[in-house]
Amino acid sequence: MHPKDLRIADYTYELPDEKVAKYPLPVRDASKLLIYKHGHITESTYLDIAAHIPHNSLMVFNQTKVVNARLLFKKPTGGVIEVFCLEPGDEYADIQTAMMQKGAVRWKCMIGGASKWKHGMVLQLDCKPHFTLSANIIQRQSGSFTVELTWDDANMSFAEVLHYAGKVPLPPYLHREAELSDEERYQTIFAKEEGSVAVPTAGLHFTDRVMQSLSEKGIDKALVTLHVGAGTFKPVQSETMQEHEMHAEWIEIDLSTIEKLLVEENVVAVGTTSMRTLESLYWIGNKLFKNIPLDLAGIAVSQWDPYEIDATASAFEALKSLQLYMQQTHLQRLITRTQILIAPAYTFRIVKGLVTNFHQPSSTLLLLVAAFIGDDWRKVYDYALNNDFRFLSYGDGCLLWR
Numbered sequence: 001m002h003p004k005d006l007r008i009a010d011y012t013y014e015l016p017d018e019k020v021a022k023y024p025l026p027v028r029d030a031s032k033l034l035i036y037k038h039g040h041i042t043e044s045t046y047l048d049i050a051a052h053i054p055h056n057s058l059m060v061f062n063q064t065k066v067v068n069a070r071l072l073f074k075k076p077t078g079g080v081i082e083v084f085c086l087e088p089g090d091e092y093a094d095i096q097t098a099m100m101q102k103g104a105v106r107w108k109c110m111i112g113g114a115s116k117w118k119h120g121m122v123l124q125l126d127c128k129p130h131f132t133l134s135a136n137i138i139q140r141q142s143g144s145f146t147v148e149l150t151w152d153d154a155n156m157s158f159a160e161v162l163h164y165a166g167k168v169p170l171p172p173y174l175h176r177e178a179e180l181s182d183e184e185r186y187q188t189i190f191a192k193e194e195g196s197v198a199v200p201t202a203g204l205h206f207t208d209r210v211m212q213s214l215s216e217k218g219i220d221k222a223l224v225t226l227h228v229g230a231g232t233f234k235p236v237q238s239e240t241m242q243e244h245e246m247h248a249e250w251i252e253i254d255l256s257t258i259e260k261l262l263v264e265e266n267v268v269a270v271g272t273t274s275m276r277t278l279e280s281l282y283w284i285g286n287k288l289f290k291n292i293p294l295d296l297a298g299i300a301v302s303q304w305d306p307y308e309i310d311a312t313a314s315a316f317e318a319l320k321s322l323q324l325y326m327q328q329t330h331l332q333r334l335i336t337r338t339q340i341l342i343a344p345a346y347t348f349r350i351v352k353g354l355v356t357n358f359h360q361p362s363s364t365l366l367l368l369v370a371a372f373i374g375d376d377w378r379k380v381y382d383y384a385l386n387n388d389f390r391f392l393s394y395g396d397g398c399l400l401w402r
Helices: 046-052 095-099 158-165 201-205 208-216 255-263 272-290 315-328 364-386
Strands: 032-037 040-045 057-062 064-066 070-074 080-088 104-112 123-127 131-141 144-151 193-196 220-226 249-254 266-270 299-301 333-338 353-357 397-401
Touching: 032 046, 032 364, 040 046, 040 364, 046 208, 046 397, 057 255, 057 272, 070 123, 070 131, 080 095, 095 158, 095 193, 123 158, 131 158, 144 158, 201 353, 201 397, 208 220, 220 255, 220 272, 249 255, 249 272, 255 272, 255 315, 255 333, 266 272, 272 299, 272 315, 272 333, 272 353, 272 364, 353 364, 364 397
Parallel strands: 032 397, 057 220, 057 266, 064 193, 266 353, 299 333
Antiparallel strands: 032 040, 070 080, 080 104, 104 144, 123 131, 131 144, 220 249, 249 333, 353 397
16 A cells, blocks of 8 residues: 555554653653564663663664744734744755854744734844844745744854744643753753754653663664654644645764664664654665666655655665765765655665654654554554553653564
């Protein structure tokens, strides 16, 4: 079956609100870890995850950093309008370029209370240390707005503006405002490249002592970047997947990581974001191998590519083609966007193991899990619901082997 024909009603489950973790545990690596292997389920904790990973493995982590993407502007009449910064305008080469803009930037945003933002109205926000941020709608498009943001400190980058003016973009299903502790806990210890509006949650459980235990066992580590967009966690609203458009997200991969993947056979993705990045590398390399036109400046992998392009290249041939392309074009880092949809019918090329949290019903992330372990996704989720596992972003997680 082509994923276009999948009914999202077949990939849902009942999630009681009391199962959703509203806050993280006091210690990151104390979170429970469900282990699924050869159809069997066992339990452990993240502190002991090294015991369940073979010594010759490569674990791949997402080093994206969540930005304070929520901006709360007050209207002259006193009402509040929320501007949620999704991604840069099309005029910027990548997220980092947009983040370093000074004085002004254009950003695609969702707006809470957009009907109250009258045409031509400029909203302002007075911020510490001492600058004023202004917002003006430039363009209205389906599902979002392009907003021009300007500030009166010419030496301040947009990254700094968000740090001082914005709020942590906690998922709406937590039903609470961000608190001071979320500034630290809603980031992984690998967070480096600013640009996400949601945290890659699987990485939240890893600590320095867990990383030390992995290193002592001879398990290698690699870092990639996928800047998580709000569309990642958006429930599928259409009856079938054909009407659901995946949100394109920025990915960044170093040449040194490609070279590690070429020699490591047992690759474990930490998080669905790492998974989408790694599997996207295969399809980029496959296009290079087959001389299919590749739009690295736009969207390198569209959501239906894995189901409509012949996978002629092996994983090694695809990665080797990508390595040679980067060497010939003198690229140390590949920056592009992916729209990949991983759903049942998908054939995995790179990843053998997946560390991930428990995801929302009727979400594309749940489709990814179902693609990875088949119909046993229900067995895994039923077990978690019946054995006191905590769900969603601040919840527990699982280690899945295909």
